[in-house]
Amino acid sequence: MENTFPEIADLLHSVAIHADEASYRRLFDIFFPSLNRFTLYFLRSRELAEESASDTMIALWEHREKLAEIDNIRVWLFVIARNKCFNMLKYRQARSTVPLDLVPVEINFPANDPEQICINSEMRKLMAKAVNTLPQRCKIIFKLVKEEGLGYNEVADILHISSRTVDAQLVTAFRKITQSIRLDYAEPTRNF
């Protein structure tokens, strides 16, 4: 995402040095939608999710004088959002050993794009079902990498897990999804 928004560093600088509200507004545009989706995975209430994302964003403004110390602003924001969600879910004691498996997550697939003829509606249903029946932790990881474009290390930092775990969980997700759409007429898949 940093590549999509090359101006992030400049915006952070304007906020840090000049308390520039217009730059903050632009950062809000860039980060708020992602944070709101993220908090919605955990809280499942649009209102609570939006409030948590809003309270996360304001932390950026309130910490503006110390922004230079933050290494990766996106990870920083997601960690704050995660903590807000877990606090709200009353996992106060367990911030670093998050019971991710207990967190319900829903993944929605966008409506069919008629240009894309390869995935038909039956397949889409099967794939969506496969994704939604993944273990919760696996599903959150899949979603953060796929939909938010986060890197393995970033997801690892946000969820307090190792990047090897992220890698392994994505492989699990891919395996289950491809199994769900296995061709009936294909020869049995050989796994050596």
Next chain:
Amino acid sequence: MDALITHLLARKLSGEATAEEKAQLDQLLTRNPEAVYYAELMTQLWDEGKIRAGTNTDAAWLKHISRHKPAFH
């Protein structure tokens, strides 16, 4: 699908694959036509979720500044 292909495909789509890994995946796919089918579908599924930039945040912004009024002067 072959475990190694699955692993390399996951790394490629998530932008984590090295140049060597991408080349290795392409190599494996040329010898494994069935996997090409799954790789194609996974690629499509992956790209569908791409988050479109430019979500309208006007309403959220107004709520945000009203909720955190004291933070702004």
